[in-house]
Amino acid sequence: MRDVTADNITDVFMSYMGEGIDPRLKEVLGSLVTHLHAFAREVNLTHEEWNQGIAFLEAAGAISDKERHEFVLLSDVLGLSSLVDMLHSRPEGTSSSVLGPFHISGSPPLAVGGDLRKDFDEPVLLVEGIVKDPDGNPIPGATLDIWQTAPNGLYSSQDPDQDTYSFHGLQTVGADGRYAFTSVRPVEYTVPSDGPVGDILRACGRHPWRPSHLHFIAEAEGFRPLVTEVFPEDDPYLDQDTVFGVRKDLVMRYEEMPAGSFPAEGFELSGKVDEGYLRVRFDLTLVPRD
Amino acid sequence: MRDVTADNITDVFMSYMGEGIDPRLKEVLGSLVTHLHAFAREVNLTHEEWNQGIAFLEAAGAISDKERHEFVLLSDVLGLSSLVDMLHSRPEGTSSSVLGPFHISGSPPLAVGGDLRKDFDEPVLLVEGIVKDPDGNPIPGATLDIWQTAPNGLYSSQDPDQDTYSFHGLQTVGADGRYAFTSVRPVEYTVPSDGPVGDILRACGRHPWRPSHLHFIAEAEGFRPLVTEVFPEDDPYLDQDTVFGVRKDLVMRYEEMPAGSFPAEGFELSGKVDEGYLRVRFDLTLVPRD
Ligand SMILES: [Cu+2]
Ligand SMILES: [Fe+3]
Ligand SMILES: [Fe+3]
Incomplete structure (x- = not known):
């Protein structure tokens, strides 16, 4: 797609999925990305906020090891x-x-x-x-x-x-x-x-x-x-x-x-x-x- | 809340937000969690799939460093x-x-x-x-x-x-x-x-x-x-x-x-x-x- 827009990018994402891939993967990842895009649109996510999100994920990765599971903790405190x-x-x-x-x-x-x-x-x-x-x-x-x-x-x-x-x-x-x-x-x-x-x-x-x-x-x-x-x-x-x-x-x-x-x-x-x-x-x- | 359910947990999450916190933080995080919960409900996310997601995030964290920004790449390929x-x-x-x-x-x-x-x-x-x-x-x-x-x-x-x-x-x-x-x-x-x-x-x-x-x-x-x-x-x-x-x-x-x-x-x-x-x-x- 050479005409990607804020309105069609979720559809473009789905259209990139190959033939014959696992249908459950398609369902789960498609739903995740649909909601992720809807979130970004709903709050009009800024570049600075996106940067903060990336920095958060990198920091959570950096503190994690065999004993410390920061992403599990994140999922816990977000109620997921x-x-x-x-x-x-x-x-x-x-x-x-x-x-x-x-x-x-x-x-x-x-x-x-x-x-x-x-x-x-x-x-x-x-x-x-x-x-x-x-x-x-x-x-x-x-x-x-x-x-x-x-x-x-x-x-x-x-x-x-x-x-x-x-x-x-x-x-x-x-x-x-x-x-x-x-x-x-x-x-x-x-x-x-x-x-x-x-x-x-x-x-x-x-x-x-x-x-x-x-x-x-x-x-x-x-x-x-x-x-x-x-x-x-x-x-x-x-x-x-x-x-x-x-x-x-x-x-x-x-x-x-x-x-x-x-x-x-x-x-x-x-x-x-x-x-x-x-x-x-x-x-x-x-x-x-x- | 001692009666957390799959239906009310998003509201419970919002109710935990303190008074006087940054309103934009509340808006962005509230929207993110609302869409995250909606995703989990929509696909009826299983424990095994949740585990795969956590393992993915931990692996992305482990490969990341000053030169390699796997979470940026993730955001890129998901269209975010x-x-x-x-x-x-x-x-x-x-x-x-x-x-x-x-x-x-x-x-x-x-x-x-x-x-x-x-x-x-x-x-x-x-x-x-x-x-x-x-x-x-x-x-x-x-x-x-x-x-x-x-x-x-x-x-x-x-x-x-x-x-x-x-x-x-x-x-x-x-x-x-x-x-x-x-x-x-x-x-x-x-x-x-x-x-x-x-x-x-x-x-x-x-x-x-x-x-x-x-x-x-x-x-x-x-x-x-x-x-x-x-x-x-x-x-x-x-x-x-x-x-x-x-x-x-x-x-x-x-x-x-x-x-x-x-x-x-x-x-x-x-x-x-x-x-x-x-x-x-x-x-x-x-x-x-x-
Ligand atoms: Cu959503
Ligand atoms: Fe305990
Ligand atoms: Fe380039």
Whole structure:
């Protein structure tokens, strides 16, 4: 096309696509470019703003490495990651939420009723629930990969003072579908804000905080894997998670349990907890594979 | 917001913007995110496709450095760079076109009628025209920064065998607004296709070629600077410039001039060209500053 104009350039872009290319690539890239062009037209994007955008992308590239994933963080704070999660969540199952950058593979087995608190001197949190299908039937043999922050707000992978698998465990439920473990309250934390994405947050008058949460990956044969998080209803950041991870059905409640009421059996800490503790009951519903 | 959904997440994003932030930032980022979310919904973007997108951005970041600007190239091949150019072109002036990555500062002065061909053994190309305002009046003292490929398809900055300013010159026009120089035909070339952007071109069934062109930056006091390129009408890639730089008014024509007709004076090569040569006449119209 020798007569490219601001009005026809999107069509020209589409006309450059070759014959016989992957139809899904054509659909996705065509849609992306159509919306990108519409954005530039809508705001009448200037050369200076375009330059700022390029400089941002180059800076995000420069700070990225095997550990630091600035483009993932960008997608998170723009809500794209959560949107993709929600587009593929099923209403009949527990909502999915962001995986986040702190998951590590190979967590050690954690028996039903096992303990993650170890030597940390914080009030006990007891978490339990049923892994079930949309009809409410338990799913025997489901596995739950569990991870959370230590009381200092750090995941083990961020914290040289913690063991590798501190506050990580892999639990396999029995015939009743029940999972259960003891831990401590996870705490709120900030996403990395010392890079270009942090500059965007500041320019937008936004904070980098996430509400506290427990992470789960639930898997069972014949079911879609569920990557999710659960959030306490009293967290100060619940209504302003900087990565948009909160869903209505992922909000849980800490029940304050009186001293002397800790279960006498079935937990690694049974017989060792005299004081009051916090209890969360949260069921996870998995959806069968298509 | 504790009830983020695929339908409301764009509104939630907007609601996170702080009070008193720069209104243009809010407008631009709000529009960008609105279109980004609309894209993800429209194609029902999958986690796997999101992963491919992140991997693409990380790869583009990794290959980028002071010399290599993969994100600029991405913007170029998606048509965004040209769209921004066109949004800010004025219909009463010559169209602007992409600057490209090969411009270098500090080109040596080139007298009106001067020569860029030097020792290259190619047919002479004579280029001339008037730098004028939208009413057709010449603009005395306008400067023209001129650059192009050598016959091997390389700019001097890409080619250790060329002098730094080979095929580069800075011409200042006189009272008649006329520029003129001799050179050789520029040749078509490919954008760098050994990186992630090249992978996109291949996946789309697109080639990396640009039609041959002469680059100009025209500047004059009281006028908007013009960054542009001109393209010969017989170039095989004229209708498929991979960076969308061709505009209808930037197409020029090589006139084949007979042996013995080279101007007897006014050119550095006057008296030295007996054979036939090519001639281009192309006027450049600058628009007054607002
Ligand atoms: Cu759009
Ligand atoms: Fe987390
Ligand atoms: Fe060029």
